Amino acid sequence: MSAAMRAAAIDSFGPAENLTVREVPRPVAGPGEVVVRVRVAGVQLTDAAIRGGWTPPGASIDFPQVLGNEFAGTVSAVGPGARGFSVGDGVAGFRVLGCYAEYVNVPADQVAHVPPGVSWLTAGTLSASGQTAHTALERLDVRGGQTLLVHGAAGGVGTVAVQLAVARGARVVGTASAANHEYVRSLGAVPVEYGAGQLGRVRAAAPRGVDAALDAAGHDNLLTSVELVGDRSRIGTIVDAGLAGALGCRWITSDRSAARLRELLDLCASGELTVTVRRALPLDEAWRAHLDVETGHGRGKVALLVGSGGGTP
Incomplete structure (x- = not known):
């Protein structure tokens, strides 16, 4: 039996209260993939739209569906053929679904190393809006x-x-x-x-x-x-x-790539770019985060603290 992890998922489309935390199987690193232990996951209006019934082009929704499309954390496993990363590396990355979780598996070409001095909070909320x-x-x-x-x-x-x-x-x-x-x-x-x-x-x-x-x-x-x-x-x-x-x-849709994300992370490291996080909530309050982003108001981003905080790697 595979190991379990905590994640925020939906069992059906509907209001924010449908997004609840439960145990789901922990992912494994497939060919060309890394598994990342998530510290921070960003919350997007896109995530709320998916929860409400929208399916992104090319994606499929399988209940229970873990939401979330950007994250930062540490590499916990490296799959066959995934080059450039080692266990323990601090990374930021993206995928369409599955990031509101303690662990996420992702192709290695969708993650980038977090430069020194860039916080988990910044790295975990940069990809979607930044790219x-x-x-x-x-x-x-x-x-x-x-x-x-x-x-x-x-x-x-x-x-x-x-x-x-x-x-x-x-x-x-x-x-x-x-x-x-x-x-x-x-x-x-x-x-x-x-x-x-x-x-x-x-x-x-x-x-x-x-x-x-x-x-x-x-x-x-x-x-x-x-x-x-x-x-x-x-x-x-x-x-x-x-x-x-x-x-x-x-x-305009986002043309996401590890190279684009890496450029943005470097700008954050040099102080030329700042990510404003107006609210950071624990994973158990993911539904509150959705209510926040759905207001359409507020500065910058909303984050979920999945791991032990948003400090510097």
């Missing part, structure tokens, strides 16, 4: 000297996108609630109040125009963006595929 933001700036061709508009600048993706764009030498205008304006300003962006009248406020904040726009919030923000950006191939959204298609804008 999405990095991909978006790449697809929208954001360059130094240009102006980028970020809708939802205080959120997980927005927080990283603002910092990466500023590091490229771009000027950033970020929409956010008034309560988050100082936070958005601290990231290097010019904050603008979202809601009615935001088009005029963005124009006032960017008198020389806007070159590209990233919508990380929804709420029909693409309608504002098309009034400001002439080239609709440089307007992207990660939340509103239907409206993007109707307007001829880009639907």
Whole structure:
């Protein structure tokens, strides 16, 4: 009989309370895989959407289904053909499902070493939002000297996108609630109040125009963006595929890779990128974490402390 582990899983689609902790079989390292003892798992709105009934393209849901798509921890086993990793290595990684657990098995090309000085909390919440933001700036061709508009600048993706764009030498205008304006300003962006009248406020904040726009919030923000950006191939959204298609804008999905994650981890190690974790909860309160991310408000990320804490490896 295989060893057991604790994990947060669902037995059926439904509300946050459906996500409960129970014992499930501990994974083993298959060919080309490593098994990681998880310290921190990030919580995404995508995870909540899966819990509610959405199935990601190419994935299959098998109840009881463990949720979670990003993590950090230590390698506990190395499978045949998995090169570059040893037992005890501190790593961060990603997979579509299965990360709200004490152990996760993952292809070795979906993990990266955690550099010295980067905390478990940062490493475990970086992959999803970080790689999405990095991909978006790449697809929208954001360059130094240009102006980028970020809708939802205080959120997980927005927080990283603002910092990466500023590091490229771009000027950033970020929409956010008034309560988050100082936070958005601290990231290097010019904050603008979202809601009615935001088009005029963005124009006032960017008198020389806007070159590209990233919508990380929804709420029909693409309608504002098309009034400001002439080239609709440089307007992207990660939340509103239907409206993007109707307007001829880009639907942006994350192009995740170990190399991209490694680049982001190195930026965290050098102090050029910061991940804000607004709330860290124990695994047993994963359902509360889902309630938090489903509000659509708050700065940065929500994390689950699966192991013994979020300190430095």
